[in-house]
Amino acid sequence: MSIRHGLLALLDRGPRYGYQLRTEFESRTGATWPLNVGQVYTTLARLERDSLVVPAGEDDSGHALYAITDKGRTELREWFARPVDRKSPPRDELAIKLAMAVGSPEVDIRAVIQAQRLHTIRAMQDYTRLKAQAIETGPTTRDEVAWLLVLEQLIFSAEAEARWLDHCEARLVRLAESIGQADDDAPKRQADSTDSATHRPARR
C-alpha cells in the first residue's frame, strides 16, 4: 500500500500525469526505490477503480492528467493519521532465515550471520556516503530533505540489523552448549514439549 498512497499524496498537490508521478516519486525518495513507469499506470488504474482518483483531462502538452477525489483525500488523511502497524510487521526474511537456521543443525549459522553482516555493513556504508553527499550540498528543497530522511531511515535500520546480528552471534555462542548436541534428527523432534506443546501437531 505504499505506492498507492504515495501517488495519492503526490496527486493531492494537484493534477499530475503518469510519467510525472514516477519522476516526482523518485525525487522524493531519492533514487532509493526506483519506480517502474508501468507500475504507475497500473496503480493509477486501480486508484481509479476505487474512485480515489479520476481522469482530469489533458495538459497543455496533451498529457493525460489524473486528479485526486474527495474520497481519495479522505483516504490520504487517514493514511497519514494511521500509524504503520509494527505489531504485526511484515515477515522479515532475515529473521525467518535465522530462525530456520537455528532449527537446522547442519546449517552453518555463523557463516550465514557473517555473510549477512558484511552485506549489511556495506549497504550501510553506501548509504552513509550518500548521506554525506546530501548534507554537503545542504538540503534546501523539500525533495532533498525527504530523501535525507529516507537515507537516514535506511542507515538506522542497517545499523540496527548489524547490531542484532552481533547480538545473535553472542547469544548463540552462549547457548551453544546448552543445546547443540540434542535433538538432531527429525523423528524425535517432537518428543520434548514444555510450553510449545500447543504449537505442535499431535503424534498418533
Added chain:
Amino acid sequence: MSIRHGLLALLDRGPRYGYQLRTEFESRTGATWPLNVGQVYTTLARLERDSLVVPAGEDDSGHALYAITDKGRTELREWFARPVDRKSPPRDELAIKLAMAVGSPEVDIRAVIQAQRLHTIRAMQDYTRLKAQAIETGPTTRDEVAWLLVLEQLIFSAEAEARWLDHCEARLVRLAESIGQADDDAPKRQADSTDSATHRPARR
C-alpha cells in the same frame, strides 16, 4: 520469498504434511507471524510446481506428506548462503509516508511522527515483555531460541525506528526555517532545480 524458503527449510529436516508445517513454522517464529493454513497448501503447490518438493506418500495416520527434492535442497543452500538484499530494500511504508509528508505542507508531520512513535514504542514494550517471559523460562529447545532471536530482531528494529523518528523531528525543527514558507503550491514546484533536475519531467 520467506514462507517459500521457510517451508523448504522445515522440509529439509524430513517429510512433513501441510498442517504440521504451519505448526512448526509458527513455533519457530513464535506466534509473531501467524501463518494461515491455507497458505501452506498454496505454497506447497507452488513449490511442487517448481520441483522443489514432491508428494511423498502418506503418514501412518494418512497425512499427505511432502518431501524436499535435490533441487529444493540446492535452492535452500543458496538461500542460506545469499544475504538478504539490503541495498534495494523493500519500500518501507513509514519512510515513504514521511517523505510524502515532508513534501506536503498541509500535513502535520509532527503529528504523524508522534502517532507513529507512540505506536512503535508500545510495540517495542510488548515485545520486550514477551522477551522477558521467554528468557525467564530459559530457552532450551531450538524453537525457543529461534523465537527469542526473532523477538530481539523486532525489538532492535522498533528501537531503531523510534530513534529515527526522534531524529526526524529534530532535523525538521532545525530545517524548519530554511524551507517552510517557500514553494507552497503545485504549479511552481518545479521552478528551482539544482541537482534533482534529472529527476524531473520537463515542462513544456
Added chain:
DNA sequence: CGACACATGTAACACGTTACATGATTTG
C-alpha cells in the same frame, strides 16, 4: 540518422492473504 528521454499503456505473473467448503477426531 541513431540514441535516448519522454510518454502511455497492456498483459502476465509472483507472492501473500483471506474466505470458504468439507470432513474426521478429540474433548468438555
Added chain:
DNA sequence: CAAATCATGTAACGTGTTACATGTGTCG
C-alpha cells in the same frame, strides 16, 4: 452432544513487478 482442533484443499483477490508494444520529440 457440541465445540474445538485437526486436516486438506480451492477460489478469488490484492499489490508489486516485469516485459513488452508503441509512438513522439530531442540532441549530438
